[in-house]
Amino acid sequence: MKKMLAIVLALMLVFSATAAFAADYEIVSKGFQHQYWQAVLAGAQAKAAELGVEINFVGPANESAYDEQLSQLNSAINAAPKAIGLAALSTETCLDAIKTAQESGIPIIGFDSGVPGAPEGAILANCATNNYNAGALAGEMVYAAIKDRIAAAEGTVRIGVSAQDAVSESVTQRGLGFIDKIGELAAADGYTVKLEGNEKYVNDAKVESVDDGKIVIETLVPSQVTAELSAIDCQNLLNKSDIIALYGSNQHSAEAMVTANENLQKLGTGEGQVIGAGFDSGAVIKAAVADGTFLGAITQAPFAMGEALVDTMVKAANGEAVEDIDTGCQWYTAENMNDDDIAINLYD
Amino acid sequence: MQKQLNEKRGFANNPIVKAIGLQRIVVVLAVILEAVLFSILSPAFRQYATVVSILDYSYYITFMAIGVTFCLISGGNDLSVGTGMICYALAGGYLVQHMGWPVWGGMLVTIAIGLCFGVLNGAMVAIMNLPPFIATLCTMLITRGLGSILTGGMAVSWPSRNSAGGWFRSLFKIINNGKIIPVGFAIVIVSIILMSIVLNKTRVGRYIIAIGSNKEAARLSGVNVVKYQMLAYIISGFFAGLAGIAYSATFSSSVAPGTGAGLELDAIGGAIIGGTSMTGGQGSIIGTLLGVFVMSLLKTGLPYVGLQANWQQIITGIVLIVAIYIDVLKNKKTA
Numbered sequence: 001m002k003k004m005l006a007i008v009l010a011l012m013l014v015f016s017a018t019a020a021f022a023a024d025y026e027i028v029s030k031g032f033q034h035q036y037w038q039a040v041l042a043g044a045q046a047k048a049a050e051l052g053v054e055i056n057f058v059g060p061a062n063e064s065a066y067d068e069q070l071s072q073l074n075s076a077i078n079a080a081p082k083a084i085g086l087a088a089l090s091t092e093t094c095l096d097a098i099k100t101a102q103e104s105g106i107p108i109i110g111f112d113s114g115v116p117g118a119p120e121g122a123i124l125a126n127c128a129t130n131n132y133n134a135g136a137l138a139g140e141m142v143y144a145a146i147k148d149r150i151a152a153a154e155g156t157v158r159i160g161v162s163a164q165d166a167v168s169e170s171v172t173q174r175g176l177g178f179i180d181k182i183g184e185l186a187a188a189d190g191y192t193v194k195l196e197g198n199e200k201y202v203n204d205a206k207v208e209s210v211d212d213g214k215i216v217i218e219t220l221v222p223s224q225v226t227a228e229l230s231a232i233d234c235q236n237l238l239n240k241s242d243i244i245a246l247y248g249s250n251q252h253s254a255e256a257m258v259t260a261n262e263n264l265q266k267l268g269t270g271e272g273q274v275i276g277a278g279f280d281s282g283a284v285i286k287a288a289v290a291d292g293t294f295l296g297a298i299t300q301a302p303f304a305m306g307e308a309l310v311d312t313m314v315k316a317a318n319g320e321a322v323e324d325i326d327t328g329c330q331w332y333t334a335e336n337m338n339d340d341d342i343a344i345n346l347y348d
Numbered sequence: 349m350q351k352q353l354n355e356k357r358g359f360a361n362n363p364i365v366k367a368i369g370l371q372r373i374v375v376v377l378a379v380i381l382e383a384v385l386f387s388i389l390s391p392a393f394r395q396y397a398t399v400v401s402i403l404d405y406s407y408y409i410t411f412m413a414i415g416v417t418f419c420l421i422s423g424g425n426d427l428s429v430g431t432g433m434i435c436y437a438l439a440g441g442y443l444v445q446h447m448g449w450p451v452w453g454g455m456l457v458t459i460a461i462g463l464c465f466g467v468l469n470g471a472m473v474a475i476m477n478l479p480p481f482i483a484t485l486c487t488m489l490i491t492r493g494l495g496s497i498l499t500g501g502m503a504v505s506w507p508s509r510n511s512a513g514g515w516f517r518s519l520f521k522i523i524n525n526g527k528i529i530p531v532g533f534a535i536v537i538v539s540i541i542l543m544s545i546v547l548n549k550t551r552v553g554r555y556i557i558a559i560g561s562n563k564e565a566a567r568l569s570g571v572n573v574v575k576y577q578m579l580a581y582i583i584s585g586f587f588a589g590l591a592g593i594a595y596s597a598t599f600s601s602s603v604a605p606g607t608g609a610g611l612e613l614d615a616i617g618g619a620i621i622g623g624t625s626m627t628g629g630q631g632s633i634i635g636t637l638l639g640v641f642v643m644s645l646l647k648t649g650l651p652y653v654g655l656q657a658n659w660q661q662i663i664t665g666i667v668l669i670v671a672i673y674i675d676v677l678k679n680k681k682t683a
Contacts, residue, residue, distance in 0.1 A: 032501030033604040061496055062606030197656075220651075223658050224610065227601040228405045228647070235401055236651045239392035255601035262509075262521075262600060263397040263404070263528060283505040284600050291510075348445075348505065 025313050026076035027085035028069060029059035030112065034251045035282050035347045036302050040112070043306025044085075051314055056081075063168070064225065066093040073097045077106060082317035085309050086123075087112035089168070098122050107316040111309040113170035125322040127308040129300040131170045134329040135177025135249065138277050138298050141331050142178075142245050143185045145275045145295055149244050150191065150215060160237030160246040161219040162230060162253040166200035174249040174279060174298075175201055179217050183207030186215050193217060216242070230256035238266045238274060245275040254278030254285050254297060267293050281332075281346040289334055296333040299345045304328065371623040371674055375638040378621075379645060386649035393652040396528075400521070403530045404598045406644040407520060408433065410536050410637060411591035412615035413622075414543050415584030417636045420619055421547070422580040423560040423628030424473055424480030427612050428465060428487035429588040434608030435495035436461045437592035441504035441603055444513065451513040454506070458596075459589035465491060466585020470578030488609070496605035503602040520597045532594065536637070539590075543583075544633040556580050560628030617664070618643050621671040627679060642667065 027044060029037055041057050048055045058076070060068035069089050074097050076084050084101060086108050088094045094115065101108055102122050108115070110126040142159070150157050159182060163175045179201065183193050194213030195202040201219040202209065220237060222229035234257045237246055246267065248254035257276055261267045267276040269292055278285045278297035288294045305327040316322045332342050387394045412429040419426040440458030443449040449457075465487055472483035507513035509523070520532030547553035555576040558566040567573045596603055622639025624631030643664060650660045 031606060032496070033503055033606055035503055035602070038502055059501070060606075061492065062604070065606070220656070223656075223661050226607065226611070227595075227599045231405070231599070231601075232401070232648055232651055235398075235648075236392070239395075239398075239652070241392075252601070252604075255599075258600040259598075260401075262523070263400045265526060282503070282602055284508060284602060287508050287510070 023054040023056035023079070024082045025053055025055045025085065025310065025317070026079055026081040026083075027055055027057045027111075027309065027313075028073050028076055028087070029057060029085075030063050030069070030087050030089055031059035031061060031065070033062055034280065036251060036280050036300070039302035039345070039347045040306040040309075043303035043308075044310050045306070046303075047307040047310035051310065053310070053314060055310060060089070062225075063089060066090045070094055070097060074100075077101050077104065080104070081106065083107045083109060083313040085109050085111050085313055086115055088115040088118075091115050091117045095119075107313075109309060109312050109316055109322070111305060113168060113173075116169040124316050125312055125324050127305055127312055127325045127327055129170075129305070129329050130326045131173035132177035132180075133326075134279075134298050134300065135174035135179075136181035137177075137329060137331055138174075138247055138279065139178040139181030140185070141296060142247060142275055142277050143182055145269070146244050147189070150186075150189075153214075153242075153244075156194075156214060156216050156242050157244045158216040158218060158237075158240050158242040160234070160240075160243055161197070161201070161217065162234050162237065162246065162248045162256060163198065163201065163219055163221050164225055164230065164250050164252045166198050166221050171250055172200065172204070175219060176205055178247055178249065179205045179219070180207055182215070182217060191215050195219075197221075225252065227252075227256060227259065231259040234260035235264060238264050243274055245277070247277045247279075249279050251280040251282050251285065254280065254288075254294075255282065258284050258288050258293065261293060269295055281348075283348045286337065286346060286348070289332060289337060292334060296331050299330050299332055299342065301328045301330070301345045302347070303345060369623065369632075369635075371678070372632070372635050372638065374674075375622060375635065375642060379638055379641050382642065382645040382649060386645070386652055390649075390652040393649060398648065398652075400528050400530045402641075402644050402648045403533050404521065405648065406640055407532045407536060407594040407598055408591040409611070409614045409618060409644065410640045411539070411587045411594055412612065413618040413636045413640050414539060414633060415587030415591075416612070416615045417619045417622075417624050417631050417633060418543075418547070418556060418580040418583045419480065419484075420616070420624045420626065421560045421628055421631045422556045422577055423563060424577070424580065425484060425616065426469060426581060426584045426588075427481065427484040427616075428469060428491055429584060429591065429615055430610060430612030431488050431492040431495070431608040432462065432465055432585070432588045433591040433595060433611065434603060434605070435491035435498070435592075436465075436589045437506075437596045437603045438495040438504050438605055439498050440592065441506045441596060442499045442502075444506060445504055451507060451516045455516065455593050458592045459586060462585045462587075462589025462592065463582060464585070465588070466582035467578070469585065470581035473581060474574045474577035488612070492606065492609060495608075499605055501605055503604040505602040506596040508600065516593070517597045520594060532598070539587075540633050540637050546583075547631075547633055552576065552579055557629055560625075560630070562629075614643055615640070617668050617671075620675065621667065623675075625675055625679065626672065627675075630678075639671075 114126040192213040195209040197219040220233040276294040440454035444454035618640035622635030
């Protein structure tokens, strides 16, 4: 009996301790694998300090750990916070938990890629980069750089896209935005396009693919997210005789471009070199942009995203009306990357 | 039929074939066949840069595989090398990137943590008598989590080639005026020779083989089973640390926490294709190197002939089935 009592007391102690540490706002991210998330975290912390609220920012070990993220979301709901911020790895996996939160009256604010396909009304607002537009911006910049080469080429020209996966909403939207923009600009100049590679991208792009297209856009997706497999994909693309540009749609893919290029030395902005465009920052990509290996790269505004998220969560918790916020993106090059408005969003 | 069978046996009994080992000949042929096939099918594959890339991507797997070979021969296994390698590289890289340590310091820490986990694995298997599969599965999980915790969940960038501290990348590849020399292969060859000597010519190696063949018999003939079984895992931990350095040096990408799971299978697969027995007591380091090349060539070559992503895994799986089946047949014969 005494033992039982001791156990019960100990359990109560543990529960009260966790209750005491429970934060007002729970944020479930996609993990911290990319430095990008550190900048989101920094922005969220800054805003939380400013507003005087407490946040608990968590994330799974990697971006394939759907189950781990689900259990983190469940813990967040169990902590009964005033609001939850969620960047879902897979909406389907999180669906039941989202319903539970909805039933418990906990408002959910999406961020980063948000919670695409969530049931009507479950997500009050999203604080996110419009990834499709961001991809399109990269497409616009790359097209401007290769326009003359397309005109001068006798046969086909190829534009490679290295994508980490064909599942995550943010990664696919960045790929599709890029492909569609190239297709749109090409059509305006009277060129036809052929899409090759991963079926998801080929099928979901708005571009009309014709078999004898002048511009070939080939998208490769590795079977597993490893540095090696993505580098091999990039190498494979860089080795095609008609390649003129290559785009990596997130930090992982853009870094793989740098690894692949080390042996091939084909990327650059000079005569006959392949135009490279990256996404996000980190020491490797920043160096590639600075030394001219990449024409440029897209950066999101992760710090602003973290700030907007906490701000929106607090508003939602206070019952104020909230709406989607596009946290924006920028194209950075060797010339402008040290400007203040861009440098704040670049991280190592 | 019988005649054919006899001829086959005749080939296997040929003294030269016997001396080199049938499996090793098959593996060498497989490597050559792959190289020739990919070269014929893809012009882009036939270039120096591809050779360098295959070497680049094989270094870290080879190092892991050398270590795992010792564990397999001792009758065990080491599943922790993949996530371990990433964990050790994260810890070392973190000290360099965020704490201002010199690169050599980070490299030493990378190897030292590898050694620590080797000791832990060895102690669990040899002293606590945990099944190696389970013990190292646990350290696989531990290293995966620890890597994230040590770096606060952040990815770590070891210094890039042209920055201060980037010299360590030249240990594996020298790039000078566009000329690329894959010097890492020399480190691999030296390691292969050294560890072949350790395995075949020293007491350590012979005792590890003896333990793998028959642990009880080894104990009864006076072998300090605990000590030598532990040593197999310590060797594996050391080489996992080395693999962490090779990985950080050959990939421009940052090292990301939470990754590495699955890479141990490339190493174990390489060792098994190279003729190391799943049941212990048999294996060679050169065989392991060749086995790793079978895997690396497949991985690099298949995309060049237009077989994407998922096909690579299917074909690698089939190759492994064949290799393990050969192992099973060999064991049947000896039994």
